[in-house]
Structure formats: C-alpha cells, structure tokens
Amino acid sequence: MSPAQPDGQPWDLRGVLLPQLAEASADRPLSIYVHIPFCQVRCGYCDFNTYTVGFGPGADRVSYDSSALAEMRLAARILSDAQMPARPASSIFFGGGTPTLLDPAALARLLEGIRQNFGIAPGAEVTVEANPESVDEAVLESLREAGFTRVSFGMQSAVPTVLRTLDRRHDPTKLPGLVLAARQLGLDVSVDLIYGAPGESLQDWEVSLREAIAMEPDHISAYALVIEEGTKMGAQVARGELPMPDPDDEASKYEIADRLLGEAGYVWYEISNFARRESGEEGPSTQLRHASKHNLAYWRDWDWWGFGPGAHSHVGRYRWWNVKHPSAYAQRVTQGFSPAQAGEILDAQTREMERVLLAVRTSEGVDAPRAGAERDTFLQALPTLASEGLIESAPAAQGRAIVTLQGRLLADYVTRCLLGY
Ligand SMILES: C[S@@+](CC[C@H](N)C(=O)[O-])C[C@H]1O[C@@H](n2cnc3c(N)ncnc32)[C@H](O)[C@@H]1O
C-alpha cells in the first residue's frame, strides 16, 4: 500500500545518464537518501512506501542491506560513466519506514557502502530516523560509532490519546531519556511532531510542544496531519467515522507552535522546520548549525540519489524513481539492473517552477525567475501579496518573496499567485 508512483517515461535498464543532461559539476553537492521500507505496524495516517512483512532474500529486514549496497555500487558506476566528478556525500539521510528496525550492524554496513562508493564529506550531516520503540541507548551508541551524527525521533505527540489515534505504539515517557542519551553521545537530535489529529485539542498540542521543548532537541519538525487517500485514516474520514482536519484549527496550532518554539529559541527556516539557535549564533536561520543540511539540499535543487524501493533521485536535469515493491527492487539490483521504474528530463521552465515551489517555503525566500512571462507574473504578484501581509514588504520591493507568519499559513495560495495559476 501507498500511492502509485508518477507515470514518467520508461527508464534505461542500465540506468545510463548522459553527461550533458547530468550536468556534471563539482560545485553542486551530492546528497544521499537511503530508504528502509519496513515498519513494525502500519500507522493509520501514513502512506509512505513501507511494509510490515519481508519478501525473501534481499527484500526482508535481515538481508535488505545487500540490495541497497548493490544499488550503491551501480550508482557509483553510472555517475562515473556520466563523467560526474567524484563528490563525497555532503548530507546523508536514512529514512523510512523504520530504519531502526534493521540491525545497527546493517545500518553501519550501508553507511560504509556510501563511504566506499562515494566518500563522505568532512562535517557531513548523517541522519537516521528512529521510532522511539525500536531504539535504546545501546543502539544509539552503535549508530554513533558507525558514523551517524544526527537522529530524528518520531515523537508525533506527547499525549497518549492522540498517539493512539495515530496508531503510535511508543510510551511517550521513554522519549526524554532517549533524547538525553543521544545528546550525551554527541548526536544532534531532531523530533518530529504532527498536529491536527482527530480529537486533538489546542491544549493537547501545547502539551506536546512543551514536552518536546523540555527535551531540548536541536531541531523540531511540526507537520500538519495530511489525510492521505488509500490509508486506514483516509477511509475512516471518508466513511465519516473521523472528522477531516479543520484548517482553522490547524492554523491556530501552527501559530501556537511558532510562538512557543520562538520563545524557546527555535527559529523557523522552512515552514515545518525549526532549528535551535545557539547562544551567540547569528546569521540567516537557514545557515544555523542545527538547520538540516539534508532538507536544504532538497529545497535548493541540488543533486541527490535515493536508494531503495520507491526512492526518488535527481541529478542535473534528470529525475527518476525506483520500483516500489521490495522484491521487484531486490530482483533488479541483484541482476545488475537499475531499479528505476521511470523518470523524466526536466526542462528549464519546470525547474524554475519547482525552485519557486520549494524556496518559497524557506526563510530565505525566493527570487523572481530570471526571464520570461514567469518573471513578469512573479513580479506583478509581489505588491499585492505584500499589501495582504503575506510576504515581507522590503524584500518584495527588491523582487524577492519571503513569507510572513500569515503567509506561512497560506503558503499554497502565495505559491499560486507567484506562479500565476
Ligand atoms: C514517514 S515517517 C518515517 C519515520 C518513522 N517511521 C516515524 O514514523 O517516526 C517521517 C515523518 O513523516 C511524518 N508523516 C508521515 N505521514 C504523515 C501524514 N500523513 N501527515 C503528516 N505528517 C506525516 C511524521 O511526522 C513522521 O515522523
């Protein structure tokens, strides 16, 4: 289960990238994502590509690393054949699914595979997502020793009834100890929160935020619950058993998050992401020590290779995505074929549009497209958006859109105005 991949065009079975379209450049950093497609149970709201069972050799929890390692070897060859200069990974993210369902030794082998095939840049951010119920101090220590520098805990809420609605299994009282252990090990710590679950009151949300802040993580992500079609929760909402999240309630919760996190020293650098500002630390919030480099790589349209079933990759003008099922994936990579299912070659207009879509969500904001009708549309929208209080006035006068708090609440509308649709 989880939604279908986009259509795209069929992909070369060897995964060949042409140098002129891969846009070889040593200046554009390379980021790496490793997808771990397994979970203990399926949370009712989640539509990520993840499975609670294994599918045999190369596609189960004990042997999956061998498949991802095979894709890494293939990727290194493809990039070298495309005449890409060697670029050690500047950020790495192990996500899921539940990466911590794999043995830490398997996660260490995967990280070693990245080191051997691509190299890891000095000071690279190396994150692993961890579900609180699947880690303990010993696991955290092994991950630290293997070279992970950052752990992102799926906290979601501190309120037991909300956790139950979300089908989360962890005991919220265990998380503070885990966060403390991770910090004492020298890991950077992030926690993910979700707001807007059916039945969650404003007070529940405030409790979750205060509990998260009390753990003093370096970074907090706060996501509005999205009701995804094809999920258990999507069906419950469709049948009227659960209410659809109320946009006004979600807006109030975002405002509470912005206020409480701001008071506690966390600064927004992307709509859903807040980094702790160290004392004496200055400069734009996207450059804060604790702002996720990996997140920023996506938003800046740099190159990234996503390993694993269903993972998406982007190199120069290429974008492609892998087959979704773990056994189809394992079969392809063990036979030496690319696991790419399909992809597309991005034209300048699409890239420009995506640049606006992503950058508008960051505190850096977004400049007008360089030329064409898109530039005119963008520039014409600025004065109105500024007068509506949705973007800051001074940067708007210089052709740049930086969303205000009000604009963050209406980011989709701001984007539509800037792109003219
Ligand atoms: C896909 S999960 C993977 C990490 C880990 N398995 C976990 O659940 O904590 C990554 C994050 O995506 C967010 N997420 C997943 N589904 C979501 C949804 N439908 N709406 C909002 N956020 C969601 C959650 O905050 C979660 O921590």
Ligand code: SF4
């Ligand atoms: S544990 Fe995370 S990835 Fe797995 S189903 Fe729940 S939200 Fe999705």
